[in-house]
Amino acid sequence: MCSLYNAKFIAMKKLMTTLIFIALAITGAKAQTGDLLVTITDVKPDGTFLLIGVGDYKKAPESMQGSRVLADSSTVVCHLKNLTAGEQKVYVFQDQNGNYQLDFSSDGKPLEGVGRSENNSWEPSVIIDGTLQKINIRMVYLTQ
Numbered sequence: 001m002c003s004l005y006n007a008k009f010i011a012m013k014k015l016m017t018t019l020i021f022i023a024l025a026i027t028g029a030k031a032q033t034g035d036l037l038v039t040i041t042d043v044k045p046d047g048t049f050l051l052i053g054v055g056d057y058k059k060a061p062e063s064m065q066g067s068r069v070l071a072d073s074s075t076v077v078c079h080l081k082n083l084t085a086g087e088q089k090v091y092v093f094q095d096q097n098g099n100y101q102l103d104f105s106s107d108g109k110p111l112e113g114v115g116r117s118e119n120n121s122w123e124p125s126v127i128i129d130g131t132l133q134k135i136n137i138r139m140v141y142l143t144q
Contacts, residue, residue, distance in 0.1 A: 033085060040136075054090055057089075088126055093113060105143055114139070117136070
């Protein structure tokens with residue numbers, strides 16, 4: 001009788017452990033992504049595209065996520081979905097010549113518009129945590 005009780009106890013313990021791991025996996029999966037609402041102001045509405053990148057291109061360029069939106073008004077809003085959770089940097093530039101890269105002058109200044117955060121950071125960051133996050137970016141045109 002004692003061994004039967006122990007077998008039931010062990011089976012129940014395994015079942016509870018399995019259920020806890022499943023619950024943690026489901027909860028963890030939901031927390032692994034989040035959405036970001038990016039509001040970009042002072043845009044030159046010239047019909048080109050704003051390229052928005054989220055991640056850290058210096059440390060892991062292959063993990064960058066993002067989108068492109070038409071620069072059709074002075075304020076543009078982009079809703080990025082299912083971004084990787086954690087602290088993420090937000091990069092924005094206006095691809096005014098359509099080559100999908102930020103071009104620089106010979107003295108190192110961006111030739112196209114680049115985004116800055118409200119605190120004037122060139123590499124603003126946001127914490128993606130499973131909820132809708134918001135960030136405001138202001139475009140700056142250094143050579144135009």
